[in-house]
Amino acid sequence: MGEKPAFFDEMRHPEGSARQPYAQYCEWVESVETNDLRKKSREAEKFFRRTGITFNVYGGKEADERLIPFDLVPRIIDGREWRLLARGIEQRVKAINSFLHDIYHRQEILKAGRIPEHLISQNAAFLPQMIGVTPPGGVYTHIVGTDLVRTGADEFFVLEDNARTPSGVSYMLENRETMLKMFPELFSRIKVQPVGNYPTLLRRSLSKCAPTHCVGRPTVAVLTPGLHNSAYFEHAFLADQMGAELVEGHDLRVVDGRVAMRTTQGYQPVDVLYRRIDDDYIDPLNFNRDSLLGVPGIMDVYRAGGITLANAPGTGIADDKAIYSYMPEIVEFYTGQAAILKNVPTYRCSQPDTLKYVLEHLDELVVKEVHGSGGYGMLVGPAASKRELAAFRAKLEANPSNYIAQPTLALSTVPVLTRAGLAPRHVDLRPYVLVSPDSIDITPGGLTRVAMKAGSLVVNSSQGGGTKDTWVLEE
């Protein structure tokens, strides 16, 4: 077995000295007892449980409330690194919004032959109901979570553009709260850019996108599938922090051409709905008829400009995994510049030659479902057993266009606290971006997800992944 460090460690150089962003932290962590850190870790867990920062797991026997493991070693990014990332993210998010407007209007990019037409017309994420519709303020993706991975000092890749309803921002905020409680001395020593005004910015950003007829302070509500949804805590948290109402489908109905909520004083109109349910479930009259979560007729009100939906329906066409591979072209087409952030090379299994290559190299690749998310339905070749590989091969052969494949990336590591002390684990990063008609706000940092198992590359919370506080240092 070779001993060369196969992965980029964000805290330390291979010979053991601290990398610059971590210099002050390392000095501090070397001065504290591991046992004291463990004590803090237990305190943090107690804090999360008391606050009720839990998520529900699907498929469990009972509605199981679990904690997402929280690791108290921060992930640190220096100000200069962050500036570059933020620029790249902003460029990408602008391009995505232009792309969505184009795709639902004139379709210039198809006419220019930069993207094959069938990829749009035959894509379930493309909503014909959105053709010709311009959302209030022209904003499609009010909230984006751009998943980034790092493989070296200056090597970042975009893994996914979450342009539908990215989740996890409450963990970003509560992780920071927890760290401030646990380690006040660290924050007085190290200057970390704050994240706490996210809910205020979110409210402001959503309000700026209110329908034009809306005068005065718009009424904002968060639409949740309900108490048993895995992200219910987050929905309640955001509504609470924004001072918005938390509604379910049955609290809403269409009254006199507006979407209104049932209050103790009758039905009152809603201007902006931050909906945390999928397109498919949002309106049983226009989409999935069996949906009990949505609001019958809401899509008609939306198309008539009577309500803002965040994010707009149909944005899924921009974060679809098959479209993803065209992102460099999309960025260039709409911004006239080369993409600042790189894409992970992606094999489209729909093409016969590529499929052949993918099947031959299955044990080296990561294969994903085009419409999958949450780490479900995904194969990590190098970690899979023979049986798993064989089973996946059959799935691929049966429906190749349902899959894309990517090389297994050497994700960077950051240490976590384990029984044996600090040990490296793989991480990714999801920064949160707010888009309004005249601004793009990117919260410095975001949610660092970490695979808690040694060697594992899967960071999703549904697959046992944990989270860390993410620090962007003041410059």
Next chain:
Amino acid sequence: MLGKTAGGLFWLSRFLERSENTARLVEAGFRMALTRAASGEDEWASVLTTVGCRDAYLARHETVTPHNAVDYLLRDKTNPMSVYSVMRMARDNARATRTALTREVWEAVNDGWMLLQDMLKRPVPQTELPVVLSSIRQQGAVVRGALQGTMLRNDIFDFSGMGSLIERADNTARILDVKYYVLLPTGAPVGSSLDNVQWEMILRSASAERSFHWLNPGNANPKAIAEFLILDARMPRSLAFCYDGLISCLTHLEKDYGDRRPSHDLAARLEAGLTGRSIDDILNSGLHEFIREFLRDNAAIASQIETDYRFYE
């Protein structure tokens, strides 16, 4: 405020109140069983009746034993009235109305639930019962303290207040309903010692024993007890107190919303029947009938509140 949220707050408070009331009844029953020569079987049967789950209990257990009764009242997940089930529902309602609660209130409810889950994991041995019961009561006090100390006095507070008061009035009336015969006037000038124990039980079930004895030192008699629990608006678990409070919540809402809803008139009528009557009047025209009627009216007012403020579709 959303109708659903108003409903969630109303029921959150009802469930919190209910869990405390059940714990208090178990405490009174337990004490009764210790002080009486008999097995206490009758007492446990009457506690089960007061809580409203005697038939369901008998469908599960053949006889009423102290152990089974306590277990059924505290821990049984199949019993929707058990402290466990009621607290679970309280916590679900708190989760559903989190945006209307302060962090302190939410944490008090959540802490209470976590502690309870822990304490009720296994059957509670008799020796630990007093500790468990008093800690259930304490949790209730912590939540109430957080509500009083941190919540804004707006419609949120009114809906939550109405839930506790409706539930509490129901509970006190149920205690009287089950034990009314003990309070009926008898020819005897002095109650027997058995009567004394029964009276004590009633007072304890309503946490009223201390205050009653302050007001009536050395003079426990059924009429004074009935008067205290029904008509004395100073006593926080009396029917008069509950309706006084309910009217004040409804009056706040009337001011706040600018209109008066039907539940307000119903409650005002019931309250007038409490303030305008003497205990002799009530006893002469039949204590039991009076209580039955009160329970019916109280339930009707609760459901009118649900309609008036659009708790459900």
